[in-house]
Amino acid sequence: MKLLDIGEVAERSGVAASALRYYEEVGLITSIGRRGLRRQFGRETLLQLSLITMGKAAGFSLREIAGMFGKDGQPDLPRGQLHARADALEAQIRELTTLRDALRHVADCPAPSHLECPKFQKLLRAGTLTAKV
Amino acid sequence: MKLLDIGEVAERSGVAASALRYYEEVGLITSIGRRGLRRQFGRETLLQLSLITMGKAAGFSLREIAGMFGKDGQPDLPRGQLHARADALEAQIRELTTLRDALRHVADCPAPSHLECPKFQKLLRAGTLTAKV
DNA sequence: CCTTGACCTCAAGCTGGCTTTAATTGGCAG
DNA sequence: CTGCCAATTAAAGCCAGCTTGAGGTCAAGG
Numbered sequence: 001m002k003l004l005d006i007g008e009v010a011e012r013s014g015v016a017a018s019a020l021r022y023y024e025e026v027g028l029i030t031s032i033g034r035r036g037l038r039r040q041f042g043r044e045t046l047l048q049l050s051l052i053t054m055g056k057a058a059g060f061s062l063r064e065i066a067g068m069f070g071k072d073g074q075p076d077l078p079r080g081q082l083h084a085r086a087d088a089l090e091a092q093i094r095e096l097t098t099l100r101d102a103l104r105h106v107a108d109c110p111a112p113s114h115l116e117c118p119k120f121q122k123l124l125r126a127g128t129l130t131a132k133v
Numbered sequence: 134m135k136l137l138d139i140g141e142v143a144e145r146s147g148v149a150a151s152a153l154r155y156y157e158e159v160g161l162i163t164s165i166g167r168r169g170l171r172r173q174f175g176r177e178t179l180l181q182l183s184l185i186t187m188g189k190a191a192g193f194s195l196r197e198i199a200g201m202f203g204k205d206g207q208p209d210l211p212r213g214q215l216h217a218r219a220d221a222l223e224a225q226i227r228e229l230t231t232l233r234d235a236l237r238h239v240a241d242c243p244a245p246s247h248l249e250c251p252k253f254q255k256l257l258r259a260g261t262l263t264a265k266v
Numbered sequence: 267c268c269t270t271g272a273c274c275t276c277a278a279g280c281t282g283g284c285t286t287t288a289a290t291t292g293g294c295a296g
Numbered sequence: 297c298t299g300c301c302a303a304t305t306a307a308a309g310c311c312a313g314c315t316t317g318a319g320g321t322c323a324a325g326g
Binding site (some may be wrong): 037044047048050051054055057058059068069072073074079082083085086089092093095096097098099100102103104106109113114123124125 | 180187190191201202207211215218219222223226228231236239240241246248254
């Protein structure tokens with residue numbers, strides 16, 4: 001199995017080498033040896049980085065991501081917790097959808113004041129996070 | 134129009150008073166006067182905070198949120214840019230959906246190594262962020 | 267053999283987004 | 297009028313997640 005220098009991993013994953021070192025430091029990924037001083041990474045690291053990047057995009061912290069997948073990319077958590085995560089994600093997806101619709105509404109609605117527009121207010125109230133206005 | 138003390142805004146919006154002061158400092162919200170020392174907020178602030186909270190949940194920075202809505206909650210941006218935002222959100226929604234599915238897969242799939250599982254890999258590759266593995 | 271350039275370590279620094287602390291102010295109930 | 301208590305300010309502090317810089321190492325190519 002061909003090993004990868006950190007530079008190659010960086011290039012192929014789009015994650016900066018400094019960030020990769022940081023990820024290793026905090027235990028998110030593992031290098032499987034050195035060539036001289038240089039860390040060598042296995043190919044599976046690229047897949048792990050896909051997961052990490054995706055998790056980050058999803059708004060999870062590195063700790064949370066580590067907790068979801070374990071450093072080898074295998075799940076550490078019991079199924080129930082993984083499902084709970086998935087459900088939380090679904091809630092977030094709904095939030096995002098609301099926001100997207102709100103944005104589109106704002107772009108298209110000719111009303112002078114959006115905060116007054118009933119349609120807009122309804123959109124806002126659709127969000128679970130909405131305050132007691 | 135009844136004005137609100139910061140404490141009342143904090144309670145009703147779920148945003149800490151210190152955070153509200155911070156938001157005002159960076160221009161995200163505006164108080165419309167003082168009663169003695171105390172800031173007074175209008176009711177529209179609550180709606181603005183809904184937007185802000187939602188935007189944050191969506192992973193936008195405060196700067197970005199400010200740019201989307203302006204401090205009065207009205208859009209600053211031309212329609213095209215708002216639509217572009219909405220489209221970006223949609224992309225993020227797809228990412229999240231992929232992640233959610235990946236999580237569910239991991240929870241349910243009995244395969245010993247998920248990184249090897251073709252179904253899982255396919256899920257990963259569905260994400261736009263996926264590296265050149 | 268020598269140079270080069272990619273990598274190394276460690277420490278410090280930075281940005282964002284707040285929170286905390288300390289010392290003060292002032293509206294309002296009694 | 298008194299005193300309480302919520303609110304005020306400025307400055308410092310904190311966490312995450314990296315990046316940057318200085319100074320060092322070493323494998324490979326010419």
